[in-house]
Amino acid sequence: MLHNFGSGPAKLHKSVYEQLANALIDYEQTGLSILEIYHRTPLYEAILEEAIQLCKELYLLDDTKEVLFMPNGATWHFNLIAQNFLQQKAAYIHSGNWSKKAYDIALEYGKAEIIASSENNNFKTLPIVEQDLSGYDYVHITSNNTDIGTQFHTYPKHSIPLVADMSSDIFSKPLPINDFALIYAGAQKNIGIAGASLVIIDKAFIKNTNALTPSYYQYKNWVNANSIMNTPPIFAIYAMLINMRWIKATGGLEIMNAQAKEKATLLYHTLDNSNLFEVYAQEQDRSLMNVCFAMKDPALHHSFMHVAKEAGIIQIDGYRTVGGFRVSLYNAIELASVKHLCNVITAFDQNPH
Ligand code: PMP
Numbered sequence: 001m002l003h004n005f006g007s008g009p010a011k012l013h014k015s016v017y018e019q020l021a022n023a024l025i026d027y028e029q030t031g032l033s034i035l036e037i038y039h040r041t042p043l044y045e046a047i048l049e050e051a052i053q054l055c056k057e058l059y060l061l062d063d064t065k066e067v068l069f070m071p072n073g074a075t076w077h078f079n080l081i082a083q084n085f086l087q088q089k090a091a092y093i094h095s096g097n098w099s100k101k102a103y104d105i106a107l108e109y110g111k112a113e114i115i116a117s118s119e120n121n122n123f124k125t126l127p128i129v130e131q132d133l134s135g136y137d138y139v140h141i142t143s144n145n146t147d148i149g150t151q152f153h154t155y156p157k158h159s160i161p162l163v164a165d166m167s168s169d170i171f172s173k174p175l176p177i178n179d180f181a182l183i184y185a186g187a188q189k190n191i192g193i194a195g196a197s198l199v200i201i202d203k204a205f206i207k208n209t210n211a212l213t214p215s216y217y218q219y220k221n222w223v224n225a226n227s228i229m230n231t232p233p234i235f236a237i238y239a240m241l242i243n244m245r246w247i248k249a250t251g252g253l254e255i256m257n258a259q260a261k262e263k264a265t266l267l268y269h270t271l272d273n274s275n276l277f278e279v280y281a282q283e284q285d286r287s288l289m290n291v292c293f294a295m296k297d298p299a300l301h302h303s304f305m306h307v308a309k310e311a312g313i314i315q316i317d318g319y320r321t322v323g324g325f326r327v328s329l330y331n332a333i334e335l336a337s338v339k340h341l342c343n344v345i346t347a348f349d350q351n352p353h
């Protein structure tokens with residue numbers, strides 16, 4: 001049996017795959033594959049409408065928010081956010097490789113500033129913002145740092161709009177949704193498959209759109225077009241719908257959060273109690289989604305990787321600039337897989353070879 005802890009594209013629940021497989025052959029007894037459905041038909045409208053409603057239901061959104069199912073991934077939104085909302089200057093909180101990427105892309109469009117960074121302690125904790133942010137158009141955070149294994153457990157409160165890249169912890173817990181002006185996520189970790197993205201945007205914030213932004217890149221136009229500006233990635237959006245149905249049927253975001261806590265606590269406890277392994281992030285900011293760790297003695301890295309592979313544990317390589325190991329614990333990762341991994345870690349710790 002394989003235990004895939006990949007960071008994304010990541011594992012989804014088996015029942016989700018089964019439904020997707022059926023839809024590929026015969027979408028809801030229409031005699032058509034979902035891949036050949038035209039997007040301006042009641043069939044696709046029903047998929048999109050249910051997906052929007054389920055997202056609203058899971059996050060308890062009121063009608064101050066718009067939900068967009070868009071093509072492409074989070075990197076596209078690094079661009080769109082700056083294109084739409086960077087007018088004078090934007091503030092970026094720097095907590096790892098992805099926040100830096102968002103910032104670097106914002107610089108291509110205007111004035112962006114890193115207003116807090118934890119680079120000086122190699123991102124093992126989250127940065128703390130000390131300055132007043134008035135005068136900035138928005139402040140951008142990466143809610144979960146997939147590469148490093150840190151996560152915001154509470155969110156910074158400022159007088160300016162808060163924009164969050166939630167690519168790696170979307171749908172993993174309930175959110176204080178009204179604290180955010182815009183949330184975005186690539187789909188391929190905790191919502192679905194690559195090729196689509198989700199945006200939750202505050203209606204009042206949309207009004208700040210820079211009028212010079214080309215029309216295809218204006219969130220406002222995506223809202224007005226009900227997310228259909230051109231042929232959408234229907235299969236990827238359908239995958240999000242099926243996954244949200246699964247989250248709802250499993251008990252919703254409270255349950256996702258409780259399960260994530262149980263899995264992460266077990267793995268961190270095992271690593272903290274070992275002699276040979278060390279967790280990258282400091283305790284208070286540790287991610288429930290991506291557990292990043294390394295061998296204290298790097299010479300043992302390859303032996304543990306080998307032992308893990310023999311035990312069916314795959315895709316645990318650390319992020320390419322960080323090294324070590326990374327175990328992703330998204331919603332579909334089963335507790336039994338985490339227990340198995342913990343047993344393998346403990347056995348290796350007692351008898352490295
Ligand atoms: N932000 C975060 C936090 C990520 O983890 C990733 C992908 N690993 C990205 C952005 C980039 O996402 P995409 O490939 O969908 O552009």
